[in-house]
Amino acid sequence: MQLGSPLARTLRQAHLSAMVTSRRAVLASVLLLSANPAPAADPDQTLLARGLALADATPDLRTLTISQRGLLVAQRVWRGASLTRPTNIKSAAKTIVDALAGIGAARGLFSLDDRIEPILGNLVPPGVDPRVGQITIRHLLGMRAGLEGTSGANYGRWVSSRNWLSYALSRPFVDEPGGRMVYSTASSHILGAILARVGGQTLRDLVQTWLGTPLGFTVPEWARDPQGFYFGGNDMAITPEALLTFGECCRNGGRHNDRRVIPEAFLAEAWKPAVRSTFSGQLYGLGWWIGKPTGEPMVFAWGYGGQMVYLLPRLELTVVMTSDADVPRVPGQVFTRHTLLIDGILPAFKAA
Numbered sequence: 613m614q615l616g617s618p619l620a621r622t623l624r625q626a627h628l629s630a631m632v633t634s635r636r637a638v639l640a641s642v643l644l645l646s647a648n649p650a651p652a653a654d655p656d657q658t659l660l661a662r663g664l665a666l667a668d669a670t671p672d673l674r675t676l677t678i679s680q681r682g683l684l685v686a687q688r689v690w691r692g693a694s695l696t697r698p699t700n701i702k703s704a705a706k707t708i709v710d711a712l713a714g715i716g717a718a719r720g721l722f723s724l725d726d727r728i729e730p731i732l733g734n735l736v737p738p739g740v741d742p743r744v745g746q747i748t749i750r751h752l753l754g755m756r757a758g759l760e761g762t763s764g765a766n767y768g769r770w771v772s773s774r775n776w777l778s779y780a781l782s783r784p785f786v787d788e789p790g791g792r793m794v795y796s797t798a799s800s801h802i803l804g805a806i807l808a809r810v811g812g813q814t815l816r817d818l819v820q821t822w823l824g825t826p827l828g829f830t831v832p833e834w835a836r837d838p839q840g841f842y843f844g845g846n847d848m849a850i851t852p853e854a855l856l857t858f859g860e861c862c863r864n865g866g867r868h869n870d871r872r873v874i875p876e877a878f879l880a881e882a883w884k885p886a887v888r889s890t891f892s893g894q895l896y897g898l899g900w901w902i903g904k905p906t907g908e909p910m911v912f913a914w915g916y917g918g919q920m921v922y923l924l925p926r927l928e929l930t931v932v933m934t935s936d937a938d939v940p941r942v943p944g945q946v947f948t949r950h951t952l953l954i955d956g957i958l959p960a961f962k963a964a
Contacts, residue, residue: 655685655960663956664688670952672918672936674699675852678957679930682860693934698832698849700937702915705848706800708819708858710753710899712807714878715822717749721810724750731806737778744781746789752803753898754793754886759783761796770798776837777805793887793896797845801837804844815842826873827861829854852934859913859921859930883911892946905954906962916941918949927961 667676667688674693678685689695701708717724722731729736729745736744743758751757760783762770773779780798787794804815811818816831824831831850835843850858861867866874882898889895895902900911913921918935933949 655680657960659960660686660957663952663960666952666956670948672939673933673949673952674936675932675934677852677856677932679856679860680961681928682864691936693852695852698851698854699919699934700847700849700915701855701919701934702846702917702937703797704855704913704915704919704921706797706845707899707913707921708823708848709800709804709807709815709844710882711858711862711874711878712815712818712822713749713753713803714875714882714898715873716807716811718875718878722749722806724748724753728752728802728806731809732777732781732802733809735777735805735809736781737775740781741785743785743789748789749803749806750898751789752799752806753882755795755799755896756787756790756793756887757796757799757802758785758787758789758791758794759796759798760786761794762798763796767797774838776801777839777841793889795889795891800845801841801843805841807844808841815844819848823858823873824854826871827854827857827868829857852932855919855921855934856930856932859923859932863923863925863928863930905950906958908958908962914946918945920946920949920953922953924958927958929961931957 664676664686667673668690674690675695676686676688677695678687687695693699713724716722725748727745728747728749747757759780760766762780762783770776770779776798780796780802783798807818808815813821816833820831829850831848834849835847837843857868861873862879865876866872866879878898882900883902884897885895885902886898887896897911899913901914903910903912908924909926910922910924912923913919915937917937917939918933919937920931920933922931923929924931931953933952935949939945
């Protein structure tokens with residue numbers, strides 16, 4: 613499907629219209645954790661089959677898992693993929709790193725409103741803009757540090773630099789700390805370095821100890837920066853099954869097998885709309901994107917190429933998609949996944 617075709621434009625316009633959030637929708641998103649689920653009906657099998665047929669035709673999709681009330685509804689794999697083999701989840705890793713920040717704050721290691729400069733100490737290069745001293749952990753979580761972003765066109769220069777933290781913290785300010793959303797993988801990388809410093813372990817070990825072990829999955833090694841810090845917010849590889857377990861834990865208010873893993877209060881705040889992306893028009897909280905397609909409150913993690921974790925608590929529904937992470941960048945790529953969810957999957961669960 614060509615991006616300039618009438619069908620592509622129609623899909624994009626339909627999705628953007630569905631994702632526009634009114635005041636009532638914002639309130640519903642804030643109260644996602646506290647609202648009682650609707651009586652979730654079993655999926656309509658005819659409509660579900662149509663949705664799975666749409667999944668078959670979705671470009672570069674590798675795995676699809678649908679779970680309702682913690683029970684597996686459907687699983688599909690394509691083109692040699694596996695549900696049990698780690699796959700690069702790209703920027704969906706930001707949601708996992710941000711969850712670690714919520715855990716760390718609950719453990720008393722820091723406050724989300726702590727300023728980052730005293731924590732980073734000598735990792736902050738000399739001569740940076742004094743406004744770096746105003747950036748808080750919360751600003752990093754919400755992509756509101758104010759520094760020029762290192763994603764998109766700036767990504768290559770950043771990851772080619774000799775010191776990723778110094779490079780990121782030396783970028784010019786394009787807004788004040790706490791201002792508008794400036795999407796930047798460097799914000800997650802800085803956060804990862806902070807977690808490693810205050811947690812006394814590598815970021816990988818923290819993911820394993822605080823999330824992987826209690827949720828029952830293993831986190832392999834992944835790329836590090838030149839100073840040895842694991843890449844925060846990109847290139848983490850976990851299995852689609854592990855992504856589902858993480859998503860189910862979050863949908864259940866941070867609990868897994870009756871054990872508290874992620875603070876419920878943090879998830880409530882993370883799912884509160886705070887800013888809107890100037891690139892995609894979508895709402896963002898703390899590590900989670902937020903929307904309300906077809907009237908259903910929803911949050912989702914999103915990684916390049918179509919690495920998706922969708923949570924629809926009112927329907928008690930978790931949907932995980934993984935995709936080819938090495939495809940060329942195409943504007944509007946994520947909307948093909950939203951279309952699969954909205955037009956293909958949700959009708960089966962909303963039919964009753």
